[in-house]
Amino acid sequence: MQKLLQVITVIVVGIVVMFGGRWYMYVAQSETPYDEVGIALNGYMPSPLRSWGCHKMQERFANQLPPYGCAGPDGRSWL
Structure with missing residues (x-):
């Protein structure tokens, strides 16, 4: 069993x-x-990890539209 x-x-x-x-x-x-694949994995992460990941990507890709899961209510702004 062990x-x-x-x-x-x-x-x-x-x-x-x-x-x-x-x-x-x-x-x-x-x-x-x-x-x-990254978007899908980010969607499965717990909320604090997902939030950290979105903020990290926002720092790196500030001039691009956010991916699914990191977009605000309008779909164009980051969370």
Whole structure:
């Protein structure tokens, strides 16, 4: 039973690192804010992380329209 729990824990940690790392790469290093995978991952993040990610991208792409999930009510302003 303990071995099964250990395997499940390793799998869960691996998944979190893989998807979390991909999301961070999108937020911090992407060449464009319109990466479909990054937008989808950002949509699955908890609200505080999503907000941080949107603000980080706003700093980098201030002159572009925000991606889905980071747009204000008018669709043209950042959150």
